[in-house]
Amino acid sequence: MTNPVSHSRRDAGDNAAACNSVAYDGSDWAWEFLRRNEDYKADWRCSVPQRLSCITLIDGTRLLRLPRRFPRAEKWGLSAFADPRLAADQAPVFWHADALKRLVRLNATRPTPGSKTASLTLGNFRVDRHAVIGANGVPLVLMKGGGVHVPIAIHGLRVLTAAFAPVFELTDLTDIAAQTELLKQLKRFTEPSFQKTQRPPFANDERLQHALIALDESLRGKTYRQIAIAIFGEKKVTEEWRSHSQFLKDRTRRLVAKGTELMKGGYRDLLG
Incomplete structure (x- = not known):
């Protein structure tokens, strides 16, 4: 058969x-449907430039640094246009913070000797990482692994590969449940046993x-x-x-x- x-x-x-x-997560599925939209394709064809260059940092993080805002891309929920000819496992797609319903907010402080807060680097997270730094200078890092994505807005981290002590923020008490779920997933991303290619949940x-x-x-x-x-x-x-x-x-x-x-x-x- x-x-x-x-x-x-x-x-x-x-x-x-x-x-x-492919272990697609929600952001990957979102891109697959968006890239088939003829109006999106038309906007992408009219965009200048059509493609922005990403760099790969020493820890493997894909970084896109934007010189300015791209309102036409933001209309679609993106920080910058991605090539609709490329599938989710081929194209680095940088979603805009405003399009993400759940977001971890983190203040990166300088590690101090004897502090009870363990320092981290982005490389401690054993998943794919797409980072975009927009005109506001705040890095937005999308952690992607095992069919799950967790976006993090990081304030105070001038060098993305540097170590930092994380201080997590809550907007209000109603945010506790969602943030707890995201933080638990972030912790899983740091565990040696985590399989980023495991079957997506x-x-x-x-x-x-x-x-x-x-x-x-x-x-x-x-x-x-x-x-x-x-x-x-x-x-x-x-x-x-x-x-x-x-x-x-x-x-x-x-x-x-x-x-x-x-x-x-x-x-x-x-x-x-």
Whole structure:
């Protein structure tokens, strides 16, 4: 029997099925839907420059330093435009702090001898790190590993590779639960046993993958039946498409609708 994922990978042509093999987190899924948006592509083509150079620091952190703000990119939730021709595992995508619903706020103080606060470096976090320093001079670091992303806004760290003693901030008491969850994940990132390529815990990863394939096929003008075959395989569709329950037809329609919704702005909800 033909594997539906392998089949759609050959036909979809835009890496929708390839998401199955990568530990995508919510920010990656958000980018996959955004980069298919024709209005975003048009804005990217008009942007100057279309591409900004990243550097890789000695500790492996990818850094983008912005000379100014890019309001047109910020409209899409990004600090700067990313190339829509590149998938999430190929393109460094730098989300804007305002688009991130949950954010760790950290003040980096100078380590002092005898302090009870252990010093850290960004290299202590055993995950991929994308950092952007905007016009305000405040680094925003997106930690990404194991299907989870944690964004950190760091005040007071002049050199990103330097050691610092972290002081974490709360905006108010209602922020405690969300911050506790994020800080627990940050701690996991520092543990020697952490596997950054472990299976992602993102609950909707299969549904999002199916929605992405449905979107790609829909954008190519495929019928609902053809879309269903790309996702579920020809055998299953042949057996169930004309059944009285209409379940598979309804599911395919919902996946197309969901993919379209995420492309047109719903992707922001995936940033978490």
